Amino acid sequence: MRFPLLGWRQKLILTSLLCLVLPSVITLIVTGLYTKGELINKAITKAEQSLEVAELYESNIMKDMINAFNSIQYDSEMITQLRIGLKKYQGNNSKKIDFFSFKAIAERLDRITFFGGQTYVTILLPGGLYFSNYSTYNNSLAFMYEEPWFKELSTEPMNTTRWLGVQKNYIHNDADRSPNLVTIVRTFKLSNSTPNAYIILSKPEEQFRQIFAKYAADQTMMLLDADGKIISHTNSERVGQVFQEKRPSPDSHEVVTLNGTNYIAVTHPLSYADWSMLSLTRYESVTNKVGVWFNSVVGLQVVFFLLFAIVLLYFLNQWTKPIMKLARTASKVEKGFLEERSHVKGSDEVGHLGFAFDRMIDRFVEMIKQIEMEQNRKRIVELELLQAQVNPHFLFNTLNSIRLKAIMKGENEIGEIIGSLSTLLRMTINRNxxxxxxxxxxxxxxxxxxxxxxxxxxxxxxxxxxxxxxxxxxxxxxxxxxxxxxxxxxxxxxxxxxxxxxxxxxxxxxxxxxxxxxxxxxxxxxxxxxxxxxxxxxxxxxxxxxxxxxxxxxxxxxxxxxxxxxxxxxxxxxxxxxxxxxxxxxxxxx
Missing domain, CATH: 3.30.565.10 (Histidine kinase-like ATPase, C-terminal domain)
Structure with a gap:
């Protein structure tokens, strides 16, 4: 009994049957990949949730600092007292500060409450006058007037807010307890004619670090600025350093390597200062739950799968080769090479398709030649229609006789007109x-x-x-x-x-x-x-x-x-x- 050649559909069915020969291999691989993927997804989800909770508290701290700016800048009594204080200071040649004269300003600064704990408030006025809600005894703040950010903000417009990020604690009494501060500066004016004044708000960095430690015990979390500088970190020794590794884009993750250890990195942007929070979860702590035995089984099954894939690809290549040849021929025909033919033959569907395609191109070429012939005939017919409907040779000869007779009688103008008409008639007669x-x-x-x-x-x-x-x-x-x-x-x-x-x-x-x-x-x-x-x-x-x-x-x-x-x-x-x-x-x- 002769079996007919397999068609395209039969070949696909045979391929499907071959895939079912090793169901256990595929099942194990898919299960392993799925399990590992699920564990990684859960770790990523957990990291994102932790970042969202931490972001809520971090944003509240930053929002509270912004509100403090506004409460100072838009307090009319405070601005009035600052103006009076600046005027007294500028009129005092000794440049000595009478703290009792500025007691009202200090009391207003002390009454400002902040979310999250201690906040250091400093107001820098032109000429070296400054106020704060902390003791400045043996703690001169004159160095701030020489800071790079001070010189940059001196030319900025009013209400410019600069997020300075992390810096060393400039308050000597608290430097041992809080070595790093997170600082924000805003410019304002006491009047249109005075130079910029500055409000400086600083919070101890540990206020941010405590949030990370509370909501992400099994993760390493950090607060980064736009340049990757670490503002706050669960490990205080990393504060101020730059995170050199590649950071994932928001709503995605990356696997990064730190000191030879792989971590799953997740980023969450903040709504202020183009800062972001980064969570690092050890990759091994997530994936080792799958088990060593499962990895061994998967490795063995991968070998069988590769062998199966090689065999499958070989047969697929043999089966799809005519289709690829037909596709290349179609591409050349599309570019104008109408002499190309696929020459794909066979009794299956692909063979019939190749034969029909070649026949179609042949007919297409014949149609192009026929259209060209028809266009040429049409052009000649249109030219003939533009000329006279009849071929009046006798009229042309008669007009020439009339023209000569008119010239002989002295009617030169009439002769010229008849000559022009005769010439125009000659053009219509000549169709060669x-x-x-x-x-x-x-x-x-x-x-x-x-x-x-x-x-x-x-x-x-x-x-x-x-x-x-x-x-x-x-x-x-x-x-x-x-x-x-x-x-x-x-x-x-x-x-x-x-x-x-x-x-x-x-x-x-x-x-x-x-x-x-x-x-x-x-x-x-x-x-x-x-x-x-x-x-x-x-x-x-x-x-x-x-x-x-x-x-x-x-x-x-x-x-x-x-x-x-x-x-x-x-x-x-x-x-x-x-x-x-x-x-x-x-x-x-x-």
């Missing part, structure tokens, strides 16, 4: 050449203008200015005459005026301009035509469509109509590639 030199097309237009002036009794002046290197350039027959007729009838309204024809070469293009000084065209109408509005002039429409068919995309027709200066039609005709086909948007028409 689709392209004629530019100077012959210009001569045809001159005869046409002579007939039109005689017919309408108007003195429309035609000026022809063709560059010498353009005279012999070939253009399609009857290209200029319809455009001149359009200018005569629609632009000048069959009245006196001027029409000019100019030609020159620009790069690889022949530029032809037909210009009149008639009524012109509004900018709105030009924009409508540029956007695809119907072209009302049959001559313009015919010329535009014919030249698009002949020259394709390189051809362009542009309209230029300055106010009060008539209309200029500029044709851009490529000097080579007359047989290129294509579609291009029309620019104009009356």
């Amino acid at each position: 050449n689709e392209f004629i030199p530019l100077h012959e097309e210009a001569d045809t237009v001159k005869h046409y203008m002579q007939l039109m002036n005689y017919r309408h009794h108007e003195g429309v002046e035609l000026t022809v200015n063709l560059a010498s290197d353009t005279l012999l350039e070939a253009i399609p027959r009857f290209t200029l005459q319809p455009l001149v007729e359009n200018a005569y009838i629609h632009g000048l309204r069959q009245k006196q005026g001027e029409i000019s024809i100019s030609a020159w070469k620009q790069d690889d293009y022949l530029m032809i301009e037909i210009k009149d000084n008639g009524i012109g065209m509004t900018e709105d109408r030009i924009q409508e035509i540029m956007n695809g509005a119907p072209i009302s002039g049959i001559g313009l429409k015919n010329v535009n469509e014919r030249l698009k068919i002949i020259y394709g995309a390189p051809f362009a027709m542009n309209l230029i109509s300055p106010p009060g200066e008539g209309l200029s039609i500029v044709l851009r005709i490529p000097l080579e590639g007359k047989e290129e086909k294509g579609n291009v948007s029309s620019d104009s028409g009356r």
Whole structure:
């Protein structure tokens, strides 16, 4: 019994069956990965929850410090007393401070309450006068006027808040108990004419550290500034150092290595000062719960899985090779290489698909050739339709006889008119050449203008200015005459005026301009035509469509109509590639 060749669907079924041969391998691997992933996710979730709780307290401390700024800066009595104090200080040549005179200021500073415990408040005024809610005995604060942040903030506007982060405790009495302070500075003014004054708020760093220790006993937590400098840490020895390792972005995690130990790092941003909190959880403390035995089993099963994957990939490669070949052929055909074929054969679905694809490309190439032939025939038919419906040779000969007889009788004007009509008739009779030199097309237009002036009794002046290197350039027959007729009838309204024809070469293009000084065209109408509005002039429409068919995309027709200066039609005709086909948007028409 012969079995038919396996189809694509049967091959997929066979692959699925092969995958079921080792269910225990896949089950163990998936279970191990899932278990480890779940443990890591739980550790990350726990770290995020701890950071959120800590962030609540940290934010309350920072918010309380901001509120303290506002309570001082916007206390009108406090500002008034500071102004009075500064005035007395500036009027005292000895620059000695009478603390009893500033008792009211000190009492107001002492009455300010803070969340989280001790907070040091310092107010620096211009000229070296300062106030605080702590004792400054043997503890001069004059060094603050030389701090880099002081010089930077001296030029900043009022209400500029600078988060200085962690710094050494500048209060000698408490330096042993609290070696580090977290400090914030804000600028304010006592009056518009005085330099900046400063409010400095500092909190002992251990207030932040206590929060970490309380809510994350099994984690290492720290508070970082925007540059990675450690502001607070569960280990006080790390305060002031820079966290060099890569920090995870918010709402994500990273595995970092510190002193040879891997940690799961989770970041939580704060709403103030672009600071953030970082939690580190030892990776081993999370993953060792899976068990050594499970890791051994998983390792063994991974070996079998790799062997199975190699075999599976080999068969998949053999089965998918025809499809990949078909895809590469389709990509080349898309780029224009229509001679490419897949040559994929077989009795299954892929073989039928390859055969159908190659047949489709063959038919596509045949259709392109047929379309090109039809376009060529259409172009010739349109040119013939533009010429006379009949071939009046007898009329041409008769007109020549009449012209000679009129000249012999002295009717030179009538003879010239009949000669122009005869020349124009000759152009319609001669259908041998689709392209004629530019100077012959210009001569045809001159005869046409002579007939039109005689017919309408108007003195429309035609000026022809063709560059010498353009005279012999070939253009399609009857290209200029319809455009001149359009200018005569629609632009000048069959009245006196001027029409000019100019030609020159620009790069690889022949530029032809037909210009009149008639009524012109509004900018709105030009924009409508540029956007695809119907072209009302049959001559313009015919010329535009014919030249698009002949020259394709390189051809362009542009309209230029300055106010009060008539209309200029500029044709851009490529000097080579007359047989290129294509579609291009029309620019104009009356």
